[in-house]
Amino acid sequence: MVSRAERGLIADWWFTVDKLLLAAFLTLIFGGIILSLAASPAVAERIGIADSYYFVKRQAFFAGPAVFVLLAMSFMDPRQIRRFALVFFGVCVLLLIATLFVGPEVKGARRWLNLGGMSVQPSEFVKPVFVVLCGFLLAETQKRPDMPGRIFSALLLGIVMSLLIAQPDFGQTMLVSLTWAALLFLSGMSWLLIIGLGGVGAVGILFAYTEIPHVKGRIDRFLNPDSGDTFQVDTAIESFVRGGWWGQGPGEGTVKRILPDSHTDFIFAVAAEEFGLVLCIGLVAVFAFTVLRGFGHATRENDGFVRLATAGLVILFGLQSCINMAVNLHLMPAKGMTLPFISYGGSSLVAMAMSMGMLLALTRRRPEQTRFVQPIEFEAFPARA
């Protein structure tokens, strides 16, 4: 075991990192391998890959780099994170631009880039560094109101959004802009501006509803299931119901054979059918725990940048998990979104590891930080009344 007397790199890390968050991430990574064992052989068979465990093997293979990235990132300090974000954001933007020109077209979108024999999805990587950069800009504005951090962050958002829409990838666009809006909100934007921003968002959604046919179709089908083909969502719901509390048992699921994207967007439904709702509720609990613990760190944080960057990463993670699970459960219109760490996808897994590695780095206990949290004083309430 590592001794507390040591002041080495590893020892420092071990005593300052949030071990519960780390445990949650490792749980999710290995849980993802187990669940891909359930969901992806059926997909491999369906799309005609000879090795039915192809996706499982790839997921397991990417788990190695993912854990490495997660740990490596968590060794950084906030200053290094900030620099990394800045540099990596530039790299990602270049890669995103490259995607549009040299990326292969898959299902009508150019999202992938072939780097050294590996397919990489730069949009997965740009999200966390964008959020960290925005956290930095908005924190600077909090410190020095004359600094136009909001406008810079809006410019960055504009760059990212336009590159994502050009792919096109509306899901990521939505996720990034929602996270950005949440950061603005957290950074102390006045309620009037927030309402205005909300209005812009509402107009945007209305515009998308009226002008983009497939958005209209999805919303219509959500509000009135009879208005169109709801096969995917119906099938997903059936697999939840069929699974029951304890599931049909590993390998016993059948809905996964007919459910499109069962290894990515709908892995939650597959998990429910085979392993039961209790496991699903456990999964929800892990996500909720991560998000709340991340927010907890943010509230106790003194440094504005760390506070906002932490919150931003947590929101990104939380929103993505909520949207995925809500779509699976037919609580919102269908939107393709992966479940962090669990859904199949190498880029998504490594990028999420990078993102949560940064979160671990930002939430480490730092000696230079004065931490004092006074308990909430409830006796203040009657005094006020």
Added chain:
Amino acid sequence: MASSFRLSFTKPGTRKDAAEALPRSAALRRRDAGDTTRNRLVIAMVAFVAVYGTIAGRLVQFGLSTPADAVALGSAQSAIAASRPDIVDRNGQILATDIKTASLYAEPRRIVDPDEATELLATVFPDLGTDAVRQKLASKAGFVWLKREITAGQQEAVHKLGLPGVGFLTESRRFYPSGRSVGYVVGHTNVDNQGIAGIEKYVDDQWLGDLHQLGFAMTPNLEPVKLSLDLSVQHVLHDELSSAMEKYTALAAAGIVMNVKTGEIVGLSSLPDYDPNNPVEALQPDRMNRITASVFEMGSTFKLFATAMALDSGKVKMTDSFDASVPLRVGGFTINDFHGKHRVLTVPEIFIYSSNIGTGREALKVGQQGQQEFLKRMGLMDKPPTELPEVAGPILPKRWSDLVTITVSFGHGISVSPLATAMAASAVMNGGHLIPPTFFPRSEDEARLKAKRVLSPQTSEEMRYLMRLNALKGSGSRANIPGYRVGGKTGTAEKVVNGRYSSNKRFNAFLASFPIDDPQYLVLIVIDEPNPEKPGMAATSGLNAAPTAGNVISRIAPMLGVMPRFDEVDLPLLASY
């Protein structure tokens, strides 16, 4: 410093106080910004808690609901899980029982590739390779039957196909070990194990149907249903009727054995018959229970009732004589005798020579009113009250006249079922008690409670004498089995073909009872359109129905425990007339 780290909504006053107390500085503004962020982080946390809570709530909601296809599957399972009680004969021999078979179903919503599934299923069941099946499997239905009641081999073959969304349910299938020999009595069930004919239907109508509806008939420990039938008698009857049908190349042959003291039906068979294990046979037009569901002009066997009526009315005595030397002319019709003696005949002579003229004159003496009243009393004007669902009512003359009175007296112009004939004849034999026939065991005491006196014991005794006399000296001699004191009456009716009586198409009947000194059983054999056994022979009842009844009696009497007696001074009564 401390206050600035507090969640400010807990102490709104603090910041205000601080703002008043301290000059505005950059440091304070920074702490202000931090406080705002903290407040809003709490709002964000609450929002996330709400969303995750909703997701968890939704999961719990799914956990509490039942799958729709499980409902369909469950209802299908419970629909077919219905057990039926065994049906046994009076000695406990099994006539009908449940066996377990597998049935093939599909859940189309879970079928991955309907085309592949259809093709693979067709390798086991070629008749499932149709477009209709393909469409069924491609539908979004939760549950469809593919094939009911498949064999174990077929089940294994389908299982090995490894098709998702295709499964088996165990269901009860009815099996009748005795097959066709009990067909018309026990009846049969449909594919859902519901009784649709015979006693099976009766049991459903009485109580089993309600039990199934309520879902309480699952337990296979239902009490067996015991019938009055005797499987051995049933086999004899079936066997003798089969050989009679073959021997006389008849259209049909049917027989009933009834306990005259209790009304229990001990044997009932009708040919051509069907195998209840393969009920589609029952759909052929010539398959019907001719004992209960058909009505016939019974012919001369009806003279039993005319004679009993005449004697019971008191207007005719055994010692009376009637002129049968000339045909009887009524309303432009001439009634003649088949074996005319052309002389005055006594009442016993009229009976044993089966004189139409004599019987007609006896009936005229009773009159139209008396005859109708008598037939009503004997239950011949109504549907016989019994348990079997397939029971026909009589076809009665539309208007009653003297001519009708005469024809009815010798069994023409009125059509009744053989069952009704047997019921009324039992009353004539058993001392005058009309007992509703039953297919369930009944003791003599129970029968007495249900019985209705319709004739005087005196009349019954005289009729027994006449029956025995006919078997000894008249047309029924071929049914006189030594030792069993058989009494019987033949009937050879001409059948109506295209509205006219045909001279070569006959409906023959023989009504026998034994032992005649204290009748226990009644045997009624009917043969539809018999041909002469050998060319040149006649085809009257005495030559086909009577020997068939004789064969039956010689085989069943020992089974039924009727003691033969060879010491008899036959017919102690004979001397007195």
